[in-house]
Amino acid sequence: MVTTTAAAPATRGRSRHGRLGRGLRIGGSIAATLVFLFPVLWMISTSLKLPRDIFASPPRWLSTVTWENYTSYFTQADIGPRMVNTIIVALGSGLLSIVAGAMAGYALARLPIRGSGLIGGLILASRGVPPIALAVPMFLVARRFNLTDQHITLILAYCTFLIPYVMWLMRSFFMALPKELEESAMLDGASRLGAFFRIIVPCTLPGLISTLIFSIILAWEELLFALVLTNRNAATIPVAIAGMAADTEQGAMWGPLTAVGTLTVIPVVVFALFVQKWLIKGLAEGATKG
């Protein structure tokens, strides 16, 4: 934080070195981000191209900009309602999983429960279950209870992989906290649950928010369960895209495919940028308190 400009020569040398290192790190991080973003930029630029320019040699960044890829497909494929479905399902399953998963993660990290190692291992290993193994029985059960094509069915189905995921990550974040934190709160008369929500949760806010973001993303892009468990009312964007992708074999659908791909990226990016502010705010508060 404090720059030591007027200090001894040795220290100054090190700080100049530090400044160079910092510059390299910033440059490196920008370069890495650009490399990783390149395919996305390519997708966006393709979505704005005329069909004849999509496959051009040498490749072109842009042709005459056209919105045709966005308008033509939109009218046929009910993209709007499906976007709403995707948002409902992703937020619903993300929030449900973060509450249930974080509580379980805390229990496994801190509370003396007999067999907690085994329970944790079982829950975690369940994330390795191939979704195919669950899709057929889920479909049958949903049909029996008249729950096919409902948002809640998909939300619960997504909990199968989100809860273990949240539980495991949050467990590691909780373990990184000093034990004295909630012990002192409980000595002051807070209940275990109270201490958890008022002390532990705020302290692990960065981990909690990044876990939530990933849960929402995982739910956002899930294809198989959505394909099997919905057909119209609750169908999500990946289902619509899968239908289009089948047509890309003929080579004509690249434009619309990249257009819808671009559109699905936007809400999550907006969300992530928005949450990023909170993430840093939470961190800053945590730092000043500590």
Place this chain on the structure above:
Amino acid sequence: MSTKTETEAVGSAVAPPTAPADMSPRRRPLGDRLKDIGGRWLFLAPALIILVAVLAYPLFYTIQISFAELDLSTFTPAKNVGWLNYRTVLEDPGFLNSLKVTGVYLALALPLQMILGFGIAFLLNAEWRGRGVLRALFLIPMVVVPVVAGGVWKMLLDPMWGFVNYLLGLVGIDPINWLADPTLAMVSLVLIDTWRWTPFVVLIASAGIMSLPGDVFEAAKVDGAGWFATLRKVTLPLLAPVILAAFIVRWLGAVKMFDIALAATKGGPGQATDVVNLYIYEKAFRGLEFGTASSMATLVLAITMLLTFLFLRLNRFLEKRW
């Protein structure tokens, strides 16, 4: 002991075990102690109830189907065939090949993603104004729906029109048919998967790095520890739980990978990228062989459980050691 805990794990989602024998009685009233135990289980209850309902139940159903022949008109197990499905599966060269392919993919992709992910997280941790935005931008590859991601990479890797070959052409390398050569197809698959999932490791690593206590680093600096010594003696040990957790989550995600393979290579050329889940998927939903597909799923589950168990043991060992 082990049978006891097993029944607990399965049966006690709602009912907490009463009178635990190993709790040393500290002269507290029984009511208090029960309340305490109840309080502990309260934390686990929501997760366990949901998971038993939507995960354990379908899973047992899958295992049941794996021993049966499924009646396709009613989607119910028609008759019990014993271990027949399992024998069919174990004699199926396609299935054994898919296990091998999955192993190769995991061995290449996981270490690459972990190293890149933590490396980039350290880069992104340099303090400056843009880092929050960069972190958020870094997430974008993960957000691209797999089917689209596979398509975009197919375009980039196209032998005739693709941008990658165009770049290689600029430095005088002849066009490479990435997805048509068995070895290169696997390399491409690992490349695409790494592009998609490194951001995950980056974010988890960033969150871990950010929650490290700053005073320890101040102390290391005061003691005159260099950059590398700090990394090796302070940062890595403190980060160990997060690194291991990220690895295990990534491992469990990678084991299930199939959408990228489906979108980019469809398992080809030949069966060079036919990962096990893609193979099971094809068997179940194209071949409608639900019985054998369920046997494969059960076997994959068993292998995954075993390896995860080993990783967890290693994890606990390392957590204790550091």
